[in-house]
Amino acid sequence: MKLLCSQTELHKSLQFVSRAVATRPTIPILNNILLNADARKGQLSIIGFDLSLGIQANLPASVEESGTVALPSRLFGEIISKLSDETPLSISNLNSNNQIEINSFSGTYQVSSIPADIFPKLPVVENGIPIRLEAESLIRGLRATLFASSNDEAKQILTGVHLQFNGQELECVATDGHRLAVLRLTHGVTDAGVNESGVTTENYAVTLPTRSLKELERLLSGCPSKEDIKLLYNEGQAMFIWSNQTLTSRTLEGIYPSYQNLIPTHFAQSITLDRKALIVALERVAVLAGKSNNIVKFICDSESNKLYISTDAQDIGSASESITVDFNGAPLQIAFNVQYLLDGLKVIADEIIQILCNASDTPAILTSQAEVRNFTYLIMPVQIRD
Known part of the structure; x- marks a missing residue:
C-alpha cells in the first residue's frame, strides 16, 4: 500500500467510521479499522465493523500501490487528528515488519498493522429490495421516533425503529410499551424498487436497531446531502448508501406490534x-x-x-x-x-x-x-x- 491523501478528509472519515468500532470488543480485531487503497478507483476506503453495525467511508486518494491493512482505530485516529492539514499525508505499508508509515511535512510515524484477512468482512446485501429515500425526510423520521424505543434487551423488537414502506409513503415508528411515536412522511420514498425476485416495497417493513439508526441520523445530520439515500435490505441485513458513505446494520427479528390498533380514533x-x-x-x-x-x-x-x-x-x-x-x-x-x-x-x-x-x-x-x-x-x- 502506498498513497497520498488529504489530512482533513482522512480525519473526517475516521470520525465517521469510529462510531462503528467496538468499545468493549468480544474479539480484539474489532478494536481496529480496515484501510483499503484502490489504485484503479483512486480511492481510500475505511471500514469500522462491530459485527452489528458497519460504517464505510470513501475518500479520494492518489494511490501508487493498492493494498489492504487493519490498524488500531483509536491510535491511528489520534495520530491523524494531530497532523497538519497544510500538505497531503503519505501512507505506505512497510512489508518487512508489518507496519504502516505515515509521513507529514513535519514528521514520520509508524504504527503496527494486523493482517487484513483477520478483519471480519462487511456484510453485503445481495438481491435486496432497493429503495430511495429523501435524506431530509429520513432525518425527520428518525429524530421524531428514536427517543421512544426501548432500552430493554428482553424486548428486542422494541429496541429498534420500525420503517414501514407503502408506495411513496414512509412511516417511522418506535415504542417502549409506555409510549408510541409515529411519523408518517407522505413523500419520504422517492423511488420504490423491485428486487430480482419481483418483490416490491408495497406494504413492506423492516425494523432496525436504535443504535444503528442513531448513528445514521448523526452521520446524515453532520454531513447534509441533497442526494437521496439508497436503502438495500433483505432478511437479516440492511445497507444505507449515500455520497461516499455506507452504513450496514443487522435487522431485528420478530413481529412488530400492531401499533395502529393502539391509537384511539x-x-x-x-x-x-x-x-x-x-x-x-x-x-x-x-x-x-x-x-x-x-x-x-x-x-x-x-x-x-x-x-x-x-x-x-x-x-x-x-x-x-x-x-x-x-x-x-x-x-x-x-x-x-x-x-x-x-x-x-x-x-x-x-x-x-x-x-x-x-x-x-x-x-x-x-x-x-x-x-x-x-x-x-x-x-x-x-x-x-x-
Missing part, C-alpha cells in the same frame, strides 16, 4: 394549547417531579379554560403551574411521566398542539392542531392515588 376530551408554554411549565415543575417519581398531574375543565399542572415530591416539596388553554369535554384529571411528555413535545414541529384523552386510565395522544396530523405521540397515563 375518537376522544371525549381535547386540550388545545401553545406547545412552548407547556414545555416551559413542565420543565419548571419537573425540577421537583424529578426528585420523586417524575409524575405530574393535569387538571382541566371548560369553565376556567386553564390547565393546572402539579407535582408532589413527598418530604421534599410541591409545585404547580397553570396555562390558558381551549378545553372541550368533561372535567379531566390525568397524570403522566413528565419526561415522557417533554420528549414528545420537543419533536412536534407545530406551535399549537392538542392533547386528546378519553379517561384517566386510557392512552392520551399528543399531536398538532393541523388537519393533516403526520405525527402522533401516544402516551400511557400513570395511575395515582388521591
Whole structure:
C-alpha cells in the first residue's frame, strides 16, 4: 500500500467510521479499522465493523500501490487528528515488519498493522429490495421516533425503529410499551424498487436497531446531502448508501406490534394549547417531579379554560403551574411521566398542539392542531392515588 491523501478528509472519515468500532470488543480485531487503497478507483476506503453495525467511508486518494491493512482505530485516529492539514499525508505499508508509515511535512510515524484477512468482512446485501429515500425526510423520521424505543434487551423488537414502506409513503415508528411515536412522511420514498425476485416495497417493513439508526441520523445530520439515500435490505441485513458513505446494520427479528390498533380514533376530551408554554411549565415543575417519581398531574375543565399542572415530591416539596388553554369535554384529571411528555413535545414541529384523552386510565395522544396530523405521540397515563 502506498498513497497520498488529504489530512482533513482522512480525519473526517475516521470520525465517521469510529462510531462503528467496538468499545468493549468480544474479539480484539474489532478494536481496529480496515484501510483499503484502490489504485484503479483512486480511492481510500475505511471500514469500522462491530459485527452489528458497519460504517464505510470513501475518500479520494492518489494511490501508487493498492493494498489492504487493519490498524488500531483509536491510535491511528489520534495520530491523524494531530497532523497538519497544510500538505497531503503519505501512507505506505512497510512489508518487512508489518507496519504502516505515515509521513507529514513535519514528521514520520509508524504504527503496527494486523493482517487484513483477520478483519471480519462487511456484510453485503445481495438481491435486496432497493429503495430511495429523501435524506431530509429520513432525518425527520428518525429524530421524531428514536427517543421512544426501548432500552430493554428482553424486548428486542422494541429496541429498534420500525420503517414501514407503502408506495411513496414512509412511516417511522418506535415504542417502549409506555409510549408510541409515529411519523408518517407522505413523500419520504422517492423511488420504490423491485428486487430480482419481483418483490416490491408495497406494504413492506423492516425494523432496525436504535443504535444503528442513531448513528445514521448523526452521520446524515453532520454531513447534509441533497442526494437521496439508497436503502438495500433483505432478511437479516440492511445497507444505507449515500455520497461516499455506507452504513450496514443487522435487522431485528420478530413481529412488530400492531401499533395502529393502539391509537384511539375518537376522544371525549381535547386540550388545545401553545406547545412552548407547556414545555416551559413542565420543565419548571419537573425540577421537583424529578426528585420523586417524575409524575405530574393535569387538571382541566371548560369553565376556567386553564390547565393546572402539579407535582408532589413527598418530604421534599410541591409545585404547580397553570396555562390558558381551549378545553372541550368533561372535567379531566390525568397524570403522566413528565419526561415522557417533554420528549414528545420537543419533536412536534407545530406551535399549537392538542392533547386528546378519553379517561384517566386510557392512552392520551399528543399531536398538532393541523388537519393533516403526520405525527402522533401516544402516551400511557400513570395511575395515582388521591
